[in-house]
Amino acid sequence: MVGIEPIDLRQLMDDHGKRVFSICLRLCGDYFWAEDLTQETFLAAYNAWDDFDGKNVGGWLTRIASNKCLDYLRSAAVRHNQSEEDGFFAHIPIRSEAGTEAVFFETQCREALRTACEALPENYRSVAIAYYCNDEPLTDYAVRCGLPLSAVQTRAYRAKHMLRNKLKEAIAE
Amino acid sequence: MNHLSEQALRDLCTGAFDAARRCEALEHLAQCGDCMERFDAASQAALQVDPPAGLQESVLCKLCKIEPEPLKRQESFRQYTLRVIASVAATLILLFTGAFSSITKITPTEIHRQTAQVSRLLEMKFEQSELAAFIEKLSLEENAYASKTQ
Numbered sequence: 001m002v003g004i005e006p007i008d009l010r011q012l013m014d015d016h017g018k019r020v021f022s023i024c025l026r027l028c029g030d031y032f033w034a035e036d037l038t039q040e041t042f043l044a045a046y047n048a049w050d051d052f053d054g055k056n057v058g059g060w061l062t063r064i065a066s067n068k069c070l071d072y073l074r075s076a077a078v079r080h081n082q083s084e085e086d087g088f089f090a091h092i093p094i095r096s097e098a099g100t101e102a103v104f105f106e107t108q109c110r111e112a113l114r115t116a117c118e119a120l121p122e123n124y125r126s127v128a129i130a131y132y133c134n135d136e137p138l139t140d141y142a143v144r145c146g147l148p149l150s151a152v153q154t155r156a157y158r159a160k161h162m163l164r165n166k167l168k169e170a171i172a173e
Numbered sequence: 174m175n176h177l178s179e180q181a182l183r184d185l186c187t188g189a190f191d192a193a194r195r196c197e198a199l200e201h202l203a204q205c206g207d208c209m210e211r212f213d214a215a216s217q218a219a220l221q222v223d224p225p226a227g228l229q230e231s232v233l234c235k236l237c238k239i240e241p242e243p244l245k246r247q248e249s250f251r252q253y254t255l256r257v258i259a260s261v262a263a264t265l266i267l268l269f270t271g272a273f274s275s276i277t278k279i280t281p282t283e284i285h286r287q288t289a290q291v292s293r294l295l296e297m298k299f300e301q302s303e304l305a306a307f308i309e310k311l312s313l314e315e316n317a318y319a320s321k322t323q
Binding site: 009010013014017018019021022023025026027029034035038039042043046058059062063066067069070073074109131132135136137138139140141149153 | 185186187188192195196199200202203209210212213216217219220221222223224225226227228229230231232233234235236
């Protein structure tokens with residue numbers, strides 16, 4: 001099979017990105033790890049495309065994502081940090097009122113994220129709110145702020161690390 | 174572990190399991206094609222959450238190294254050029270102010286005032302024509318100083 005052109009990978013992410021992310025979110029219980037694991041899933045798919053038999057790409061992606069999450073759950077650091085709270089995002093309850101489930105869940109996630117982002121120091125708050133709350137890709141943010149993309153990526157990476165800790169603190173209260 | 178029931182698969186998709194049970198379930202899925210297929214189906218039926226909007230771009234960046242558009246780069250180069258010119262102008266101001274004025278002594282306060290003035294210039298996004306006029310004025314003063322000292 002021919003390797004995926006970037007544009008096909010985009011299509012793959014359009015078709016399956018939300019579902020893969022949701023799987024990772026529920027399996028690892030951490031919004032930011034879910035983001036990382038989703039990225040790893042699609043990068044792995046890109047690299048392994050030649051070995052894919054062409055049947056049921058959705059199922060293939062689910063398998064990759066599940067294995068990534070398993071590796072994550074097994075890792076020593078996660079075992080060490082596991083507590084009874086066990087991942088804020090894994091357990092956000094889904095109300096059973098018809099039609100409002102999705103809205104409620106989405107709102108809970110967004111509110112938790114925004115609160116955590118707004119508690120960050122200035123430079124990190126700005127990139128975190130742009131990326132996690134305002135749906136702005138890092139490339140757009142870099143252009144808008146006149147910063148090199150690599151600097152923005154570093155800032156976003158550090159912000160993510162701080163956000164993880166913030167959410168852990170929020171759960172512990 | 175035994176094969177996963179439909180309920181277990183649903184629980185996996187809704188976060189009803191704790192980390193240990195999730196791990197166990199995933200270990201089974203890694204070895205059982207049938208259960209993995211059913212898990213895939215369950216994931217399609219389950220509630221989904223949007224990832225950050227920039228996620229796709231982040232993945233593509235890693236593969237294709239997308240850079241910001243060249244047009245925007247040109248604009249920041251222009252601003253950079255203006256800043257360099259303004260810095261040079263700042264040095265000239267400090268030099269000439271000290272040289273010209275026999276009334277105003279070069280005191281720390283005076284230098285501070287000049288520097289503050291120049292800082293305002295650097296912060297401003299002024300037009301090229303204004304900058305050109307400013308530089309021309311400085312050149313005239315430089316020539317006048319040069320002819321005075323000869």
